Amino acid sequence: MSAPDPNLPSHPTTDSAEYAPVSDLPDKKNIRSPRRRMNSVRYMLPLFSPRRLRKHLLLMGAALIAAMLAILFARGADGAIEIHRILIEDRAWIALFIAPAGFAAMAWLMLRFFPGTEGSGIPQTIAASLSDEPKTRRHLLSIRIALSKIFLTLGGLLVGASIGREGPSVQIGASVMHTLTRFPRFFGHIGSSRDLIAAGAGAGIAAAFNTPLGGIMFAIEEMCRYRTFRTNGATLTSVILAGLASLAILGNYHYFGRAAATLTLGWSDIVWLVLAAGVIGGFLGGGFSRLLIASAHGLPGNIGKLARDRPVVFAACCGLGTGILGLLSGGITYGTGYAETHAALESNKQLPLYFMLAKMAVIWLAFASRIPGGVFAPALAVGAGMGAIIIALLPEIPVGDQTAILVLGMVGFLAAMTQSPITSFVIVMEMTANHEMLLPLMAAAVIAHGISRSVCHVPLYHALATPALYRAERRRQTQENAKGGDTHSM
Numbered sequence: 001m002s003a004p005d006p007n008l009p010s011h012p013t014t015d016s017a018e019y020a021p022v023s024d025l026p027d028k029k030n031i032r033s034p035r036r037r038m039n040s041v042r043y044m045l046p047l048f049s050p051r052r053l054r055k056h057l058l059l060m061g062a063a064l065i066a067a068m069l070a071i072l073f074a075r076g077a078d079g080a081i082e083i084h085r086i087l088i089e090d091r092a093w094i095a096l097f098i099a100p101a102g103f104a105a106m107a108w109l110m111l112r113f114f115p116g117t118e119g120s121g122i123p124q125t126i127a128a129s130l131s132d133e134p135k136t137r138r139h140l141l142s143i144r145i146a147l148s149k150i151f152l153t154l155g156g157l158l159v160g161a162s163i164g165r166e167g168p169s170v171q172i173g174a175s176v177m178h179t180l181t182r183f184p185r186f187f188g189h190i191g192s193s194r195d196l197i198a199a200g201a202g203a204g205i206a207a208a209f210n211t212p213l214g215g216i217m218f219a220i221e222e223m224c225r226y227r228t229f230r231t232n233g234a235t236l237t238s239v240i241l242a243g244l245a246s247l248a249i250l251g252n253y254h255y256f257g258r259a260a261a262t263l264t265l266g267w268s269d270i271v272w273l274v275l276a277a278g279v280i281g282g283f284l285g286g287g288f289s290r291l292l293i294a295s296a297h298g299l300p301g302n303i304g305k306l307a308r309d310r311p312v313v314f315a316a317c318c319g320l321g322t323g324i325l326g327l328l329s330g331g332i333t334y335g336t337g338y339a340e341t342h343a344a345l346e347s348n349k350q351l352p353l354y355f356m357l358a359k360m361a362v363i364w365l366a367f368a369s370r371i372p373g374g375v376f377a378p379a380l381a382v383g384a385g386m387g388a389i390i391i392a393l394l395p396e397i398p399v400g401d402q403t404a405i406l407v408l409g410m411v412g413f414l415a416a417m418t419q420s421p422i423t424s425f426v427i428v429m430e431m432t433a434n435h436e437m438l439l440p441l442m443a444a445a446v447i448a449h450g451i452s453r454s455v456c457h458v459p460l461y462h463a464l465a466t467p468a469l470y471r472a473e474r475r476r477q478t479q480e481n482a483k484g485g486d487t488h489s490m
Contacts, residue, residue: 059191059237062180063203066173067242070207071249073150073172077165080157081335088160088331095160095323095334102159103319106152106371108312114148115475116140119367120374121149121171122201122222123464124472128174129197129223131469135480137178137193139472146175152372159319160326160334162362163373166208170218173204177238191234198223199234203242205427210250212243214427221420222461263404263440265397270440273405276390278444281412282451284386285379288360289417290456292375293463295368311370318369322362329354333362337381341410344384345403345432353392356385376418380428383413404440407432412444416452419459421445 088095110117116124116139128140149168156163177200181193191199198219206215219235263270298304307314326334332352337359343349363378387409391402407428415424425441428434434441 056237058180059234060241062177063199063238063241064245066176066200066203066238067207067245069146069150069172069176070169070204070242071246073153073165073169074208074250076150076154077157077336080154081338084158084160084334085331088326088334092327092331095326095331096320097323098159099161099323099326100316100319102155103161103322103369103371104312104316106155106159106161107315107369109155110152110370110372111311114145114152116142116145116472117149117152117372118370119372119464119468120167120376120461121169121372122167122374122376122461123468125171125174125197125201126223126461126465127469127472128178129194130465131472133473133476134181134193136469136472136476138182139475140468141171141175141178141197143175143179146172149372156366156371156373157335160322161319161366161371161373162322162333162335162337162359162378163366163371164336164375164377165373166205166376167374168372169204169208170201171204173200173202173207173238173242174198176200177203177234195234199238202235203238206239207242207246209427209431210243210246211427211430212239214423214430215239215242217423217426218420221423222418225459225462263401263437265401273390273394274408274440274443275447277387277405277408277412278447279451280386280390281383281409281444282416282448283455284382285413285416285418285448286452286455288382289419289452289460291364292367292460293456293458295364296464296467299368307368315369315371318365321365325358325362325365329358333358336377337384338377341381341384341406344388344406348399348402351385351388353389356382356389359385376414379414379417380410380431383410385409386413404434404437407434407437408440408444411441412448415445416448416455417460419449419452419456421449 084098087098124140128137131137131140149171153163153165153168157165174197177196178193180191180196201223202215202219204215205218206212216235216239219239263273265273299307303314306317322333326332329352332340332355340351340355344351359378359382363375363382366373367375384406387406390409391397391405397405411425411428414428415421418424421442422445425438425445429438429441
């Protein structure tokens with residue numbers, strides 16, 4: 001028998017936990033896990049925190065202000081469109097003078113006094129969320145930019161420009177929410193700039209169209225396309241309050257009314273209709289998005305030279321083209337296209353076959369002129385025009401199903417142009433109160449999005465955000481150089 005190893009204890013000792021008697025070990029009931037310890041600390045916090053309450057009140061107040069501005073903007077837009085309709089009702093030819101003068105005036109005011117308000121407003125909002133420089137963000141989002149955006153967009157609608165208010169509403173909401181980060185000594189730390197910008201953008205969409213789900217999806221899919229969306233109270237609180245404000249002031253309404261869109265055909269026919277809307281919308285929306293991106297980077301030849309050297313004159317020419325197309329079409333190409341789309345959805349009024357191409361032309365003219373205004377709502381009118389062409393190609397479709405084809409066309413074109421399929425079908429579903437069409441709308445959006453990505457590799461608003469960020473950086477550097485020159489001269 002071998003001798004025991006002298007390095008090993010001959011019997012258990014109380015100095016080692018491994019050999020400690022069972023009676024000396026701590027009771028498992030008395031051992032608290034880290035989670036239990038954290039919970040006990042959490043309950044030791046004060047039940048009432050003035051600092052936290054102040055933070056929530058500031059967030060709610062900013063969200064309500066953003067919603068109120070978007071709602072007032074919506075009311076003003078309706079009034080501007082109605083005034084323009086009255087002006088040209090008996091004197092259609094007057095648009096040939098109103099539109100060029102109005103386009104030139106909006107372009108001059110934008111360039112001279114309100115830089116940062118050009119175009120839709122969604123690219124500026126995305127650019128601000130991508131920038132890490134606070135001074136650059138101020139050239140993209142501010143209360144001054146928000147108020148001037150409202151004024152200039154209403155001016156564009158007043159003269160018949162084919163622009164929408166959805167993009168400006170996004171920039172307005174983001175500007176209000178971003179203001180909370182500009183004065184940390186007064187407001188304190190409310191949240192990160194990116195989260196507040198996304199929250200304001202979603203609130204703007206929700207209040208402008210009474211689409212709270214669409215606002216949340218826009219914040220997730222468009223504003224957080226290339227970064228992880230963190231479920232935070234800022235976005236949910238802002239969108240919910242914006243929706244409640246819209247409900248309290250404007251009532252429980254739907255943007256396009258309650259369109260009775262149902263598909264009574266067999267499943268095989270429905271599949272072909274969804275494929276038609278998705279494929280045609282994918283190619284048209286992707287191609288149109290590519291055209292807008294190319295136009296934003298510069299037009300070719302003498303037209304591009306005129307746009308660069310004399311932008312106000314070029315804007316007047318775009319206004320003249322808008323007036324001519326409006327005169328030739330009987331006035332159906334002016335404005336957002338809401339009236340024509342609403343009549344087609346609710347009253348089964350047939351849209352002319354040329355409506356889609358004519359509407360795309362006036363949207364491009366307004367976009368190329370760089371006057372403030374969005375392309376989101378006019379794109380829905382283009383989609384309705386595409387649906388009207390599908391109906392004309394398939395005359396055997398029952399009258400009751402024709403409204404559903406218009407809605408499918410709207411989703412297909414919008415999803416392809418923006419490359420935001422979930423936001424597109426959710427917003428259109430809320431705008432038309434068509435929950436029965438959920439699956440066909442989803443399918444059309446996914447198909448259109450897939451085809452659009454092969455036509456246009458970069459989403460529209462993100463492709464436009466890069467030059468918007470570059471222009472803001474250049475304005476910031478110019479301003480800093482000017483201040484530095486003044487300091488040295490003193």
